[in-house]
Amino acid sequence: MKKEKIIEGLLKLSALVTILTTVGILYVLLSESIAFFREVSIWEFITDKEWTPLFVNKHFGIMPLVAGTLLTTFIAISVALPIGITIAIYLSEYAHKRFKKIVKPLLEILAAVPTVVYGFFALTVVTPFLQSIIPSMSGFNALSAGIVMGIMIIPYVSSLSEDALSAVPKELRNGSYAMGSTRLQTAFKVMVPAASSGIIVSVILAFSRAIGETMIVAIAAGQQPRLTMNPLVPIETITAYIVQVSLGDVQHNSIEYRTIFAAGITLFIFTFILNNIGFYIRKKYREQYE
């Protein structure tokens, strides 16, 4: 009995540590951001079209960083979504069980490769290759970083979507076959709609992972905040900016230093919203099957 009490105490403690850490992070993020917004109005932060906090002529418009983040993220999603869902459908509706058992973990390795490796892959392999097709492309650009990031998040989409497809009651698949549907019709007309909420959640998680990805974009996309949707020129993402300033020698408590937190809280809001949408859909989806 005493042992149980000790274990219970330890569990409580570790839960407490997690909560305290989160609260601590939020506290720092918020207090530094508030200090930042005392000097820069939120209006300026949102509407100014330039982000040059480290220059003499300072501008604090977050939109170029947001644009860079969204651009690389959308490129990544447009790579990962079709490939990931195709793989998921293949694995759940066509492949032999044994094949699936081998391939799924292999695919998940993609998400386990250190992101710095992906970053250099984008910079030294993908970019030169793309430049041989599009000569006008810069050495740093959103396209290579986005594509490689897309490859990295394929398993988020494929594995979770496959789980969602496998969770669909097999009676539905049999019902569709018994109506005379082909495998393709069964996959797209019955299984994918039935698993749609799980598939959407997988995409949202992949989205959220791509928005927060740092290394690949810091290495391969450049460090030039630019309000553009052109994937061929250097840009900068929120995360890459945070790395850049953190590694630099800006003074603590300066406005330059506080831009990190303003950028950080912007990122936080994005991922927070996405995760909540995912959470909400997942909850609804559970109810549907119970």
Next chain:
Amino acid sequence: MENVLEAKNVNVFYGDFQALKNINMKFKKNAVTALIGPSGCGKSTYLRLFNRMNDYIDSFNMQGDIMVENKNIYNKEIVVEELRKKIGMVFQKPNPFPKSIFENVAYGLKIQGVTNKAVLKNAVRKALQQAALWDEVKLDLDKSALALSGGQQQRLCIARTLAVEPSIILMDEPTSALDPIATAKVEELIRELKQKYTIIIVTHNMQQASRISDYTAFFYMGDMIEYNKTDTIFRNPQYERTQNYITGRFG
């Protein structure tokens, strides 16, 4: 009456296990044939032979011929999708698709390429009427099928099957998940459907078999023990095993 289905020297194996042993049987057109027997005797396996749903089981292996309208459906030339449009199936657990009531019933026609709205609407109404569900759902055709009760869902699944106008309907314990009132409705429906369709139904319910079927086959451990008019099977079975089973002495 002519025979529409026939099993000739059929043996079925799952790996090394023999699930059906040398079955020979002919099914009469526009009749209801009940398959009865204790759990695990091979009724579902047998039923699934007729629309080739066993094909998806890796260890499945069969010998012999299944003839539908005098063609062996296990021949290479047979397109299973075509076969299944002629031979519908209703499952034990109602399995409506997560779509609207309308889309569920229209599903079979849509995958056959029918797009004409008026044609689809007509077919859906006709099928729902045949399945005795129309009056209950005619105002809610766009509602999710998952919102229906179990009994309604099962009649919806029957309507879905009827919509493609098959000639044969296979039913695997279609009322085992339903309450007595819903069961009575489905039974009444089956009795009506046999005017137009040939029906094979697996059931564990002896009263049900005697109420709705014209012929009954008794299976035991992979053997087809006895097959005759339902009246004969229930009043005057030839084998003691059959007698024991239908009187509930085992199984």
